[in-house]
Amino acid sequence: MPSPRRFPPPWTIEELNDACFVVSDANGQALAYVYFEDEPGRRAAVKLLTKDEARRIAANMAKLPELLRKAKRHTREPSLGAAATRNIIVQSKEPNQ
Numbered sequence: 001m002p003s004p005r006r007f008p009p010p011w012t013i014e015e016l017n018d019a020c021f022v023v024s025d026a027n028g029q030a031l032a033y034v035y036f037e038d039e040p041g042r043r044a045a046v047k048l049l050t051k052d053e054a055r056r057i058a059a060n061m062a063k064l065p066e067l068l069r070k071a072k073r074h075t076r077e078p079s080l081g082a083a084a085t086r087n088i089i090v091q092s093k094e095p096n097q
Contacts (some may be wrong), residue, residue, distance in 0.1 A: 001021075002004065007025040007029065007031060007065075008025055008026040008027060009025070009026060009065035009066065009069075010026055010036065010062075010065070010066075010089075011023055011024065011025055011026075011031065011061070011062040011063075011065055012024050012062060013058040013059055013061075013062050014054070015026060015055075016033075019035060019036070019037075020033045020034055020035040020054065020055050021033070021034045021036070021055055021057075021058035022034075022058075023058050023061045025064050032058070032061055034047055034049070034054040034056035034057050034058045034061075035049070036048055036049045036053065036055075037049075037050075037055065038051050053063045070077065
């Protein structure tokens, strides 16, 4: 089985030819092209995004490695919420004396 591909952070965005934004990894590998059209008539005809919409989507895609790293770190940390909830439930089931 081939080894999994790696796309090292940071991911960056770059505007290309006033037509799209390219999301690239730290090695320069292009990961996504997000196309846009600023002229409303042409944009409607080919159903493209506005430049601002494309930029926001590309910027959010570029944040994925950081968000995944934070989510992974968060799931590794022990949760005090579950232990506290369990203690409250156990305490509430004890008969009053």
